[in-house]
Amino acid sequence: MNFLYILNFFCYCMLMIQYYFLNLAMIYNVCWTNFQSICKQWKLKININKTKIMIFSKGRIPRNLLFNIDGNEIEIVSSYKYLGIVFSRSGSFLSTRKYLRDQAIKAMYAVIKKSRLNNLSIECQLDMFDKAIVPILTYGCEIWGFENLDILERVHLRFCKHILRLKKSTPNFMVYGELGRCPISVTVKSRMINFWCRLQEGKESKISCLLYKLLYVNFNNYGYDSKWILYIKKIFDDCGMSNIWQSHNLFEKRWVVLSVQQRLRDQFIQEWSTEMNTSPKGLCYRLYKNVFKFEHYLSVLPFNLLITLCKFRCGNNRLPIETGRWRNIPRSERLCHLCGSADIGDENHYIMSCNYFKDERCKYLPHYCIKNINVIKFKQVCSTQNIVELEKLCRFIKSISVKVYPPG
Numbered sequence: 239m240n241f242l243y244i245l246n247f248f249c250y251c252m253l254m255i256q257y258y259f260l261n262l263a264m265i266y267n268v269c270w271t272n273f274q275s276i277c278k279q280w281k282l283k284i285n286i287n288k289t290k291i292m293i294f295s296k297g298r299i300p301r302n303l304l305f306n307i308d309g310n311e312i313e314i315v316s317s318y319k320y321l322g323i324v325f326s327r328s329g330s331f332l333s334t335r336k337y338l339r340d341q342a343i344k345a346m347y348a349v350i351k352k353s354r355l356n357n358l359s360i361e362c363q364l365d366m367f368d369k370a371i372v373p374i375l376t377y378g379c380e381i382w383g384f385e386n387l388d389i390l391e392r393v394h395l396r397f398c399k400h401i402l403r404l405k406k407s408t409p410n411f412m413v414y415g416e417l418g419r420c421p422i423s424v425t426v427k428s429r430m431i432n433f434w435c436r437l438q439e440g441k442e443s444k445i446s447c448l449l450y451k452l453l454y455v456n457f458n459n460y461g462y463d464s465k466w467i468l469y470i471k472k473i474f475d476d477c478g479m480s481n482i483w484q485s486h487n488l489f490e491k492r493w494v495v496l497s498v499q500q501r502l503r504d505q506f507i508q509e510w511s512t513e514m515n516t517s518p519k520g521l522c523y524r525l526y527k528n529v530f531k532f533e534h535y536l537s538v539l540p541f542n543l544l545i546t547l548c549k550f551r552c553g554n555n556r557l558p559i560e561t562g563r564w565r566n567i568p569r570s571e572r573l574c575h576l577c578g579s580a581d582i583g584d585e586n587h588y589i590m591s592c593n594y595f596k597d598e599r600c601k602y603l604p605h606y607c608i609k610n611i612n613v614i615k616f617k618q619v620c621s622t623q624n625i626v627e628l629e630k631l632c633r634f635i636k637s638i639s640v641k642v643y644p645p646g
C-alpha cells in the first residue's frame with residue numbers, strides 16, 4: 239500500500255507542479271482523492287503513524303500548512319526512509335549514500351573479521367566484497383547513481399588497502415593496479431543503463447515507465463533539466479553510443495549493457511594508465527606494472543610474503559626515496575646511505591645494484607640478474623611468475639628492509 243501511495247504521490251505531485259504551479263492544497267486534494275479510491279479498491283486501511291507528508295521543494299515550507307486524514311494531523315517531514323532509500327525534500331540523495339555507506343562499513347568489517355578467522359585468500363576476500371558489500375553500496379543506484387559517488391568509492395578503496403595491509407596514503411592507482419579492479423562507478427553506470435533498457439522494454443502501464451515518459455517528454459519539449467536523464471545521455475555520449483540515445487532503439491538489450499560496461503572499463507584503464515605514467519610516485523611502479531590485471535603473486539605466495547612484496551611494490555617501505563618524500567627532501571638528494579655510491583635509494587637501486595647487498599643478491603636473485611644489470615632485468619625480477627623466484631625475492635626484500643631501516 240505504501241509503495242502505491244508514494245508512487246502515486248510522486249506522479250501527481252509532478253503533474254500538479256507542472257500545471258498548477260505548486261498549489262499545495264490542490265495537489266493534496268487530488269492525491270488524497272486518488273489515495274482513497276485505491277484504498278477502497280483494495281480494501282486497505284491507512285496506518286496514520288506511518289503516513290507522512292513530504293513537500294519536494296528547495297524553498298521554505300509555509301508555516302500554516304496542515305494536512306489531515308479523518309481528523310488526524312499528518313506530520314510534515316523533511317526526509318523519509320522508505321525501503322532503505324532516504325528521500326529528502328530537496329531531491330538530493332546524499333542522505334541515502336551516507337546511510338548506505340554506514341551500513342556497508344559495518345558489513346565490511348564483519349567480512350574482514352570472518353576472512354581473518356578463516357585465513358581466506360585475497361581473491362576470496364574480494365569475491366566476498368563483491369557479493370556482500372557492493373550490493374549494499376549500490377542499493378537503488380539505478381535512481382540516485384547520477385550523484386557524486388566518491389563517498390562509496392572510499393569504502394571500496396579502504397577495503398582493498400585493508401586486505402593488502404597498505405597505508406591509507408598509498409596512491410589509488412597502485413591499489414587498482416595490483417588487484418585489477420575498477421571503481422564502483424563502473425558498476426553503478428552499467429546498472430543505470432540496464433535499468434534504462436528495462437524502461438524501454440517494460441509494459442507501458444508500469445508506473446516507472448509512465449514516469450520516465452513524462453520526464454522524457456518534458457526534457458525534450460519543455461527544456462526540463464532532469465539530472466537523471468542528462469546522466470543517462472552523458473553515459474551513452476561518453477561511450478560513443480549517442481546513436482542509441484538519439485534513436486531510443488535497443489538493438490539488443492544485453493548487447494547494449496555489455497558494450498557500455500566494457501567501454502567504461504576500457505576508459506577507466508586508460509585513465510589509470512595515464513595517472514600511473516604521470517604520477518611522480520609511480521616512477522618505479524610503472525617499470526614492473528604494464529598490464530592492468532590481478533597480480534599473480536597475490537594468489538600463489540604465503541600471506542606474510544605476499545604482503546611483504548605488495549608493500550615493497552606500492553611504496554609502503556622505508557627506503558630513502560620514501561622517507562625523503564615525508565621530509566620534503568628533493569628527489570635527487572634521497573641517497574642510499576649504505577654503499578656510498580651517491581645513487582638514489584629507490585627500489586631499483588637496492589634490488590639490482592647496491593653493493594651493500596652483494597652477497598644477498600647472489601643468494602636470492604637468479605644468476606642472469608647479477609651481471610650487466612639494467613632496467614629490463616629489474617622488471618623481469620619484479621614481475622616474475624615463478625613461485626620459487628618470488629619467494630626468494632620476498633626474502634631479499636625482507637633483509638633489505640631490516641638493514642636499510644633497522645627495527646627500533
Ligand SMILES: [Zn+2]
Nearest residue numbers: 574577592593
Ligand atoms: Zn646503496
